[in-house]
Every structure is written in C-alpha cells, then in structure tokens.
Amino acid sequence: MFSEITIPDLKLFKKGKVREVYEIGENLLIVASDRISAYDYVLPSLIPDKGKILTQLSLFWFDHTELICHNHVITSDVDEYPEVLHKHREKLVKRSMLVEKTEVVPIECVVRGYLAGSGWREYKTSGKTSGVSLPDGMRQADRLEEPIFTPATKAEEGHDINISFKEMQKIIGTEQAKKIREVSLSLYKKATLHALSKGIIIADTKFEFGLQENEIILVDEIFTPDSSRFWPVKHYTPGQPQMSLDKQFVRDYLDSTEWDKNSPPPPLPPEIVQQTSARYMEIFRLLSDRSEL
16 A cells, blocks of 8 residues: 655645646656545545556546547556656556646536535535535435536635636636536536436536647546546435445544544544445456456
C-alpha cells in the first residue's frame, strides 16, 4: 500500500487528499495513493488497492465517454512514459496517468439523479438544492424526475459549498456554464445506462473540467467510488439510507463513532478497511467487467 508517492526527479505540482500531481514537461503525472478522506480529513488508515481501483475505473469511464467530451489522458502505460519515470515503475503501475495540463475550471460539477448527501440535507431545510426547487414531500434517496445539475465551489480546504447555476454563470461566464451543464448531464445519462445494465444505480456524481484553448476537457477522475454514490438496484429502498458500494460506507462508520469531525480522525478498524477495499473492488468488477486490476 502507498500512503504517499514521491518522485524526487519531478517537481510536485499539487498534493491532494488522495493524489500526488507532478509536472513533467508540458504535461502532468497524476498518481493515486491508497489514502482515503472523509469530512475534509485524510484518515490515518490506508485502503488496499484503492489508488489502482480509482485509476483503472476512471480510465474505463474516460474511454466509455470519449465521444461526449474529450478527456485529459495521454497514456497510463508506464512504458510510454518519459524515460525518467521508468525506474519508478513499482510506484506508478496501474495507479498513474500521464495527462494534458489544462486551466482548471473552479467549479465542482455535480449531477444528481436521486436525493442524497448534501442535496438531501439542503432539501430538508429549504425544499431546494443549489437553488433548484424540488417537489414537496420527497424522501431520502427518492429518484428525481430528471437528473439535475447542482454546482459547488471547489474548496482547497473545508467543505465545497453548493451554489446556484446563476452564481456559476457569474464565476465562469454564461456560455461556458451552459456548455458544462450540458456535458455533465450527458455524461451522467450515458454512465447511468451502462451502470443500470450491471445492476447499479449512480445516485449522484461530480466532475471536474479544464480548458485548453477554450475547449472543455474532462479531468481528474470520473464515476469512481470516491466521486459517486453507487447503489445496488436489488437493495434500493427509497425513504432511508442505502446500501452502497462507495465511500459512504466509511462515512457511515465514522458517524457511528464518537469522533467530533473537528479533530484528527481515528484509524479505521481492520474489518472496516477490509470491507471498504472489498466494496471498491466489487464496484470496479461490476462496472468494468474486469475481475482483476
């Protein structure tokens, strides 16, 4: 397991909660660790194979959605990386991508098909989520009549904050905002059809986009258990929390402890680590039709 991937030969461009991003010429190298975050904290426990699962599932989806939106992937084959990286093969294989550098759009682009998470919490207090009014009387995990686009600000630290589409337009411009909304909804609808054929509901998900000469580019990760809610169709029961094959399992465990979410988080028990890894691997297997990473 890798808690951190250090490549002394390269300049560190950014360190996220899960990934290290390095500059290599005009491009970037993204490497996913086995760290896991929740409630804005990186937990002290590592999840076996998590970085590989996130990378390989993202690569599957980038290929699956290429006709909807160009993505930033150049290659994930270490043999095709610049020679300076070949000696770091053990750290990079299956968990890294060489990608194009883009000007990142400062918006988390969230699409919701079901009422869950912060969308459910916001609805309970206002009847809306990100400025979108929803019908009265909806229950937790209810399916929405149509998927909705609910943007949020991207926070380097702390919570992302849900904003209205009008606020998004003020931040990045009307035309760009409309295009990103259209692309986000198209990506979600295409992925949902594939997932349902595998017995999985994608309740919601989030995207990040970049710009290259005004072209919108899909970046970071897509439809992974870190960025999406995956519910098995056979267990779906609206009106209550759902059985999930994603990071919600870890959040639910933390909610059951006495951790106050304002101090360093506790380590996860071995059985929670094992079950989290198993759920991540299961959703990878179901969605990609691959039994091995």
